[in-house]
Amino acid sequence: MSDRVTATADGPVSIDLLASWFADQAQPDTGCDVSRWWQAHDRTTGRELPITGWSLEADGRTVTVQEALAGHVYTVSFLATQGLGPDPDVQLPHQRLGRRPLAREGEALRRAP
Numbered sequence: 001m002s003d004r005v006t007a008t009a010d011g012p013v014s015i016d017l018l019a020s021w022f023a024d025q026a027q028p029d030t031g032c033d034v035s036r037w038w039q040a041h042d043r044t045t046g047r048e049l050p051i052t053g054w055s056l057e058a059d060g061r062t063v064t065v066q067e068a069l070a071g072h073v074y075t076v077s078f079l080a081t082q083g084l085g086p087d088p089d090v091q092l093p094h095q096r097l098g099r100r101p102l103a104r105e106g107e108a109l110r111r112a113p
Contacts, residue, residue, distance in 0.1 A: 002076040004043060007068035015040075015063045015076050029079040030060045037079050040065060044072040 003020050007013040017028050029037075040054040040063060041047070054065045054076075063076045 002063070002078070004073050004075050006073050007065075007070055010070050011068065013065050013068040013074060014057075015065065015074060017061050017063060017076060017078055024083040026080040026082055028061055029081050030056065032079055034078075038063075039077045041075050041077070042069075042072050043075055044069075049074075 002015050002017045005013060005015045018026065034056055035051045038056075040049040042049060049065065053067060054063055056063055063078075065074050068074060
């Protein structure tokens, strides 16, 4: 989900989907049916905006709510693909697959092999 953005005036408001994400952490999935799988919300009223009330910009990371109301808070729920970082050959410890937890309930904590 995007950060919460407050409209400062009536009219269009832009929401940067990745404002608080690291650059290589994730990318919005624009290859899916955005009108089906993404949602824009007016958090002040608690209502989902109709697809005609918002649009995805050409950069693929900015959504514009066309008729935002001053003082209202907006968010966008969107699908994203996870990035592996700048070097795909580097595997971070939390990305290792097939390892069991370091300790199970009732066992002493020990070093992983």
